[in-house]
Amino acid sequence: MSKVIRVVTLTIDDQEVTGREDETILTVARQHDIDIPTLCFLEGLSGWGSCRICLVAVEGVPKLLPACMTYCSEGMVVHTENEQIKAYRKSILELLFSERNHICSVCVSNGACELQALAQKCGMDHVSLPYRFPSYEVDSSHNLFRNDHNRCVLCTRCIRVCDEIEGAHVWDLADRGINAHVISDLNAPWGDSETCTNCGKCVQVCPTGALVQKGTAVAEMHKRRAFLPYLNAMRGNHG
Ligand code: FES
Numbered sequence: 001m002s003k004v005i006r007v008v009t010l011t012i013d014d015q016e017v018t019g020r021e022d023e024t025i026l027t028v029a030r031q032h033d034i035d036i037p038t039l040c041f042l043e044g045l046s047g048w049g050s051c052r053i054c055l056v057a058v059e060g061v062p063k064l065l066p067a068c069m070t071y072c073s074e075g076m077v078v079h080t081e082n083e084q085i086k087a088y089r090k091s092i093l094e095l096l097f098s099e100r101n102h103i104c105s106v107c108v109s110n111g112a113c114e115l116q117a118l119a120q121k122c123g124m125d126h127v128s129l130p131y132r133f134p135s136y137e138v139d140s141s142h143n144l145f146r147n148d149h150n151r152c153v154l155c156t157r158c159i160r161v162c163d164e165i166e167g168a169h170v171w172d173l174a175d176r177g178i179n180a181h182v183i184s185d186l187n188a189p190w191g192d193s194e195t196c197t198n199c200g201k202c203v204q205v206c207p208t209g210a211l212v213q214k215g216t217a218v219a220e221m222h223k224r225r226a227f228l229p230y231l232n233a234m235r236g237n238h239g
Pocket of ligand 1: 037041049050067068
């Protein structure tokens with residue numbers, strides 16, 4: 001017998017809204033034009049919940065919860081913005097900026113980068129933490145694309161789109177904590193990958209200038225994502 005999905009009523013930012021109990025706070029908020037910033041989340045891919053930019057406060061819950069991974073429930077009262085949330089978002093962005101080499105002025109994604117846009121939106125105008133300035137390699141072995149680990153935020157969108165949409169599963173995460181990084185195949189240069197189909201979906205969903213097309217100069221890389229809703233709709237029709 002199939003499970004019955006109930007419609008629930010909840011309050012988001014003093015607005016009474018309805019959603020399904022299998023929908024997240026983020027989904028329902030966006031359905032009602034309530035803005036919650038996100039980074040690792042991308043419509044059409046599975047939820048991951050790693051960046052924590054989408055943190056919201058739920059009354060009765062002592063900690064902030066990620067809106068992209070928290071399901072709605074009857075009577076829930078959600079606040080998407082207060083001083084604590086704003087401070088957390090800024091801190092998360094500062095951590096991301098200090099962890100790798102996000103030098104916007106020399107990035108091909110300058111002006112079209114989700115990390116940069118989030119910093120502007122959340123008012124993160126300086127980094128109060130010491131920069132780590134790591135020296136990560138730039139993998140230019142692929143004849144069409146480039147992977148600059150220095151600009152990666154480990155959102156795993158590339159891993160998810162390649163696995164869930166393209167079905168190739170070229171990408172994975174290796175190592176842990178500060179040493180975590182994406183790898184292609186079993187840590188082979190991207191250009192030597194036997195599984196990569198050269199589709200470029202990973203490049204298009206990457207929020208920063210980590211995965212980019214070769215031949216783009218500063219501020220020239222604009223990602224195109226129109227394929228995602230289209231492919232998802234096709235998948236729904238045939239799934
Ligand atoms: Fe929700 Fe990243 S967008 S945790």
